[in-house]
Amino acid sequence: MIAAPPYTPIACERYSELELAILRGQFLRTHWRRGEMDRIAVVRPLDLRTRRGAEYLILRDTEGRRQWWRLDRLISFEPVPG
Numbered sequence: 001m002i003a004a005p006p007y008t009p010i011a012c013e014r015y016s017e018l019e020l021a022i023l024r025g026q027f028l029r030t031h032w033r034r035g036e037m038d039r040i041a042v043v044r045p046l047d048l049r050t051r052r053g054a055e056y057l058i059l060r061d062t063e064g065r066r067q068w069w070r071l072d073r074l075i076s077f078e079p080v081p082g
Contacts, residue, residue, distance in 0.1 A: 007054035008072045015071070018057060021045050027080040032073050042080055043067075 021028055022045045031040050043059040046066070050056070055071045 007070065009055065010071045010074070015048070015055070018045060018048060018071075018077070021077075021079060022047060028077045029080050030077045031075040032069060033075055034073060038075070 020026075025044070027042055027044050029040070029042050031038065033039075041061060043061055045057055045059050047058040048055065048071075049058060049068070051068075056068045057071055057074070058066065058068055060066055
């Protein structure tokens with residue numbers, strides 16, 4: 001099994017933007033990286049958690065699945081209008 005790279009914290013401002021999106025129930029358009037692949041997805045953020053020395057965004061994807069994403073894998077995000 002390949003170990004995950006060390007966690008790199010995201011900027012406090014970006015973390016706060018995620019907290020606000022959660023409080024407001026906003027959907028986010030995200031660009032994130034997993035391994036060698038980049039993905040773009042619209043998600044509904046639910047919570048932020050720390051686990052094993054890394055911070056995670058807990059979310060629901062468009063199929064309704066609950067997922068945990070490491071914050072340092074988020075390249076960008078923005079609220080979806082409406």
